[in-house]
Amino acid sequence: MKRVLGATLVTLLAAVLLVAATTAAAPSRLVLPYDLESSGRVLYIADGGRNQVLRYDVRTRKLRVLAGTGVAGASGDGGPARRARLDEVAGLALDHAGNLYVADLGNGRVRRIARSGMITTVARVTAVVALDVDPTGRYLAIASIENRIHRLDLATGRLERLAGDGTTESSGDGGPAAAAQVDNPHGLAYDAGGNLLIAEQDAIRRIDAETGEIGTLRRGPAGKVVSAPGGIVYLLNGSPNGGTVDRIDASGRVTRVAGTGRLSPHRTRQAATRAGILPTDLEVLADGTLLLAQTKPVPAVQRLGGGRLTTILR
Numbered sequence: 001m002k003r004v005l006g007a008t009l010v011t012l013l014a015a016v017l018l019v020a021a022t023t024a025a026a027p028s029r030l031v032l033p034y035d036l037e038s039s040g041r042v043l044y045i046a047d048g049g050r051n052q053v054l055r056y057d058v059r060t061r062k063l064r065v066l067a068g069t070g071v072a073g074a075s076g077d078g079g080p081a082r083r084a085r086l087d088e089v090a091g092l093a094l095d096h097a098g099n100l101y102v103a104d105l106g107n108g109r110v111r112r113i114a115r116s117g118m119i120t121t122v123a124r125v126t127a128v129v130a131l132d133v134d135p136t137g138r139y140l141a142i143a144s145i146e147n148r149i150h151r152l153d154l155a156t157g158r159l160e161r162l163a164g165d166g167t168t169e170s171s172g173d174g175g176p177a178a179a180a181q182v183d184n185p186h187g188l189a190y191d192a193g194g195n196l197l198i199a200e201q202d203a204i205r206r207i208d209a210e211t212g213e214i215g216t217l218r219r220g221p222a223g224k225v226v227s228a229p230g231g232i233v234y235l236l237n238g239s240p241n242g243g244t245v246d247r248i249d250a251s252g253r254v255t256r257v258a259g260t261g262r263l264s265p266h267r268t269r270q271a272a273t274r275a276g277i278l279p280t281d282l283e284v285l286a287d288g289t290l291l292l293a294q295t296k297p298v299p300a301v302q303r304l305g306g307g308r309l310t311t312i313l314r
Contacts, residue, residue, distance in 0.1 A: 037093065037100065043058055053068060074109070077120050081118065092131065093140060095133045096133070125148075128142055130185075162207065163180050168184065177212055192229070203220070226283070238280075264276025
């Protein structure tokens with residue numbers, strides 16, 4: 001299941017992009033690893049600073065470009081993804097057939113990279129920032145930071161609005177999502193039951209898969225939320241000064257698993273709860289391994305296990 005991201009992280013995205021646009025990053029280096037998606041031994045990385053989607057082979061440790069030339073723009077539909085131009089890649093989602101969907105934030109598009117490597121635009125949504133495919137594989141949920149949630153039927157191509165009409169408020173709990181307002185939604189996550197979690201400015205809300213009604217699950221600043229087996233979720237929160245990762249079990253008990261909330265120098269193999277990091281995403285692999293993306297103190301992907309963070313990619 002996918003993740004949900006908070007307003008502070010999107011603010012950071014804009015700030016870092018201004019710097020990254022004038023920085024010539026080495027091909028083997030990350031600039032802004034903003035979102036992760038995995039399939040088998042392959043890890044996909046949305047690098048907003050590079051305007052590219054990267055592909056990392058966990059076994060061979062080889063990193064290559066999957067999509068984007070690195071130059072911001074809007075081009076390439078119908079051709080090889082590596083020759084396309086993207087603008088501020090913000091999110092990723094995989095469908096059951098292995099197609100990768102990309103939140104092309106700057107272009108207001110959802111783009112699909114087929115297994116053949118060809119890229120196309122499948123929807124136009126202003127300020128699209130996050131995506132997730134539902135457990136059945138039929139629908140792609142799409143979050144626009146302009147206060148709307150959409151759903152794309154992957155079989156028919158039909159795009160519909162699920163919640164929000166652009167009004168900046170959070171309302172409608174207990175009623176149909178279509179009549180509710182959402183406040184600055186920055187991310188999405190389907191849970192195992194097909195319920196859609198939405199991270200808003202100051203809350204996590206849920207659209208019930210059976211009734212279509214919306215309700216509030218958690219109040220407070222909403223960072224990214226990662227669904228995991230057994231009803232477990234991981235909550236990421238942060239600001240430019242640092243962030244944290246908390247584990248919330250099915251009973252609601254919260255345990256800090258990484259971060260201090262304040263930045264500190266980067267070290268590999270450090271105690272996770274003493275690491276001063278700014279986390280941007282967490283991916284739960286099929287074997288239970290946790291991979292954490294961060295932008296500060298250095299852009300990196302780290303493995304979270306045994307209470308420690310081990311750098312696997314920078």
